[in-house]
Amino acid sequence: MIEIIIAALVIILAFLLTYLFTSLWIPAAKKFGLVGRDLNKYGRPLVAEGGGIALVFALTTSLFVYLFIKAAISPSSHLAEIYAIISAVVLAGFIGFGDDILGWKKGLRRMYKPFITSVLALPFMTITLLHPEYNYFAPWGFPAWAYALFIVPIGIIGTSNAINMMGGYNGLESGISAIMLSALGIRAVMLHEEWIAFMAFIGVASLLGFLMLNWYPAKVFPGDSLTYAIGTYIGALVILGKMIFFGAAVFGILYLEPVLYYRAKYVDKAGSVLSQGIPKKDGTIDMAYKHVYDSCHIAILLQKKLRGYATERGVVVTLYSIQIAISAIAILVAYLL
Secondary structure, three states: OHHHHHHHHHHHHHHHHHHHHHHHHHHHHHHOOOEEEOOOOOOOOEEEOOOHHHHHHHHHHHHHHHHHHHHHHOOOOOHHHHHHHHHHHHHHHHHHHHHHHHOOOOOOOHHHHHHHHHHHHHHHHHHHHHOHHHOOOHHHOOOHHHHHHHHHHHHHHHHHHHHHHOOOOOOHHHHHHHHHHHHHHHHHHHOOOHHHHHHHHHHHHHHHHHHHHHOOOOOEOOHHHHHHHHHHHHHHHHHHOOOHHHHHHHOHHHHHHHHHHHHHHHHOOOOOOOOOOEEOOOOEEEOOOOOOOOHHHHHHHHHHHHHOOOEHHHHHHHHHHHHHHHHHHHHHHHHHO
16 A cells, blocks of 8 residues: 555656656757757747656656655565666667757668667666566576567667657657556556556656647657657566567557658658648648658548548547557457456
8 A cells, every 4th residue: 555655656746847847948948949840830830859858857756766765665676677767768868869969850860770779678688687587488488588688679679769750749759658658557457567557657647747748739849858768668667567469569550650661761762751741821731742651641631531621639639549549459458368
């Protein structure tokens, strides 16, 4: 009972700190020129960028508080694992923020990102090698060293880059990530992995605190500092919570992104396409391309088919709905099995 109370307090702390630090970040970013155009709005107003660094600071601060309290009441309870998560999230935020400063059009090339983010897997490779109980495939005779060397890096590289592939709309990355973490938290409760559930809901609280300022019309953009950090956080909980197949299912909507990217770049030779639409004076948006090259384009077409027009908020709500449906189906299937 006391752990639930502590977790609840830290969840509230994570929400408040994220909102506070993000609020402080917005004027600072504008003062130093760290701003970008909101491409889905007519007139393309300037918005503060790199807001994910505020979330990283708030989330890791909250985790340190949680860690300190846990150490006082349960000294041997997953302290190494939580430290591994914190270190990876901080490093992911650092890598992402560097990309934010360099600029989303001039930053790290897409082909280099999987190699750079591979370092984020090292803390979890170490944990799974030292603690074979985290080897999800152990019942099938898969050796711990192979799991740590191959499966863990694939998982962390995949999740850290997957969230980064979806973006360009107010509230999209932070909201989708919050839905995913909520699903992981529910699944962790089903598996009686309470500490994983607490970690997941602390992450959700931070994302909701950020979403308060990232929702339409956004006052701040998340940037790669958020997408890399939260993607790494999700991957860590999937691995340490032994939810490999469930985690893969929850990421269902994001499997479209590399497929559509491949179509745009190598099949249709369309070059580096964007997820954004063409904003109009009346607040609606149109497709920027003849073909679909992004999951956001699918959402635009769905809206236009259902109600005759599309809006930025509508795109985000549509993708939220799809993600909620995927997560609910994954939870139901896991429960029935």
